[in-house]
Amino acid sequence: MTPYNQTIALDAMGGDFGPEVVVPAAATALKELGGGVKFLLYGDERKIQAFLDKHSELKAIAEIRHTDQAIGNNEKLSAAIRRKDTSMRMAINAVKSGEAQSIVSAGNTGALMATAKMVLKCLPGINRPAIAGVFPSKQKDTVMLDLGANLACDAHILVQFAVLGAVCARIIKGQDNPSVGLLNIGSEDMKGPDQLREAAAILSNVDFPGRFRGFVEGHDITNGTVNVVVTDGFTGNVALKVAEGVGDLTGHFLKEAFMSSLFSRLSAVLGYGALKRLKKRVDPRFYNGGMFLGLNGICVKSHGGMDVYGFSQAILVAANLVEQGYNKRVAYEIEQLMGQESFFSGMAGQSEGFS
């Protein structure tokens, strides 16, 4: 029983299921955390109350903050962020005011990032927040960022992401001196776009809370070649969704293969334990919780379609980041980074790719 002492704001209306998932997920997370935590539940009081009544332990330490406004999943971003009384916005405001230390939402990613950035602002020295996630690998889990917050990133922003990711790997995955790679299309030094080669030159020369291992490629994410993979938000988002797609396709083929004959169906019954173990190894619920790093407050995004267990994992990620003082450690490391001349020296880029 870790002695937590924190308040978590939940956007109870976000995601495909709203309070039906969020409230029981909070109850599940509470059991795991063993107390010392308080929840603020933002959304439709009547709906939240109905679910809260079923969880007496949670009810004792949770408070409902009513609003009948919520952001639709297909709402236009520019309209969504202007609304001040949505469950998402109010939950983020709770972190801004200091009433809560973290906010978890399964709502629209774009709206959550834009609102969190607008309300919470970045940590000193950080130019852009990034979305980080955890990927399964053959070795240890891999932390990857940015998964979609920034379309394009210059070298200095990529270096900041390396710091955000390295501190995250230390805290979330207990890696003492995490190895960090920059995602590129070849591991040779001379390959890739200018900003990547410049970021590599900087990371090779600065002290930061990880070991820079140079360029890595797409397959290195799941090979576990490095503990942290750094990329821009466009590439990272494509990589994340390709990985989800291939996982999904494999499951589809696996099902087809084992359903194709009576004999193979029988073997699937006998191999139930093995197939279940496989499913557990690649279960997206275990990897749920996109961490919005670099903001002045902890913000975690749950996948919109997650069930109770999956959403509870996102809450635990937020609680862990708060408990271990993620932002304080990042602020310290960024200050150290900015104090180094080699962070600013950069490199004159010469391009050599395939073309």
Add this chain to the structure above:
Amino acid sequence: MTPYNQTIALDAMGGDFGPEVVVPAAATALKELGGGVKFLLYGDERKIQAFLDKHSELKAIAEIRHTDQAIGNNEKLSAAIRRKDTSMRMAINAVKSGEAQSIVSAGNTGALMATAKMVLKCLPGINRPAIAGVFPSKQKDTVMLDLGANLACDAHILVQFAVLGAVCARIIKGQDNPSVGLLNIGSEDMKGPDQLREAAAILSNVDFPGRFRGFVEGHDITNGTVNVVVTDGFTGNVALKVAEGVGDLTGHFLKEAFMSSLFSRLSAVLGYGALKRLKKRVDPRFYNGGMFLGLNGICVKSHGGMDVYGFSQAILVAANLVEQGYNKRVAYEIEQLMGQESFFSGMAGQSEGFS
């Protein structure tokens, strides 16, 4: 037995295994093609001859062109493309001179693309060649390009890729009116980098040999949402390698799961047929053959580590593109494209992403 009438130049020294794989692969492809084809084998005569002697049918229609020079897999690109007497370069020259209609190599991708581009040049109207590949999906196979030839691409180049890919899907996959999507990080119109939104605007207005379906995301590649996915070479290469990595990881987990107990091992034996069917569905050998599209001559790249069956698939891809007159059809379609005002009108871009 399709009546082929073509000559295929093979870089017999490329890849991890050289003539040991290339020569028997040519014999395998010949059986599949049923004759009407001739092979030019470029490389070390003595080594090639030893393998050729084992395949009498192939020997009758193959000619060895000796050179003791070959490009090393780790050779610097700039050095590699200057060498005029390598097996790769000489095989490409055979297409340039008209002696062969296609060239297949398992050698270094960068060197192959750079040399092919330098020697063969692009088709009229094409600014940049692209590497296209075929991905398995839940529905029909998906053609994707560019997989690594061009780091960044402007809107007009992406539109040309859409034409290259659509004609490819017609020929390779027999899709009459292939649907085409642009890879982005959201399917909404207003999302993504300027060049993507501009390419979308053009593709919505021009006539081209496919149906434009707007933006698609990473998971759509394996979902089979569209027949052709268009992207720049950086993103495409990352996507390809992430897909390979996740496939590899799943195989690793599957093995672990079925080896973890005596009981699950037994079920794996019983489920052998199903597991074999699964393996076949995701077997990279079936999808071997990176097509270098847009060049004045057909050039196909085999994965360096492919076995005989895998390399033979790359040969069949090349033979198919030649037999069905891929380049002639592309040249026609590009001319049609360039004749349309809407190809040049473009669009004034307004950026709205997450950030």
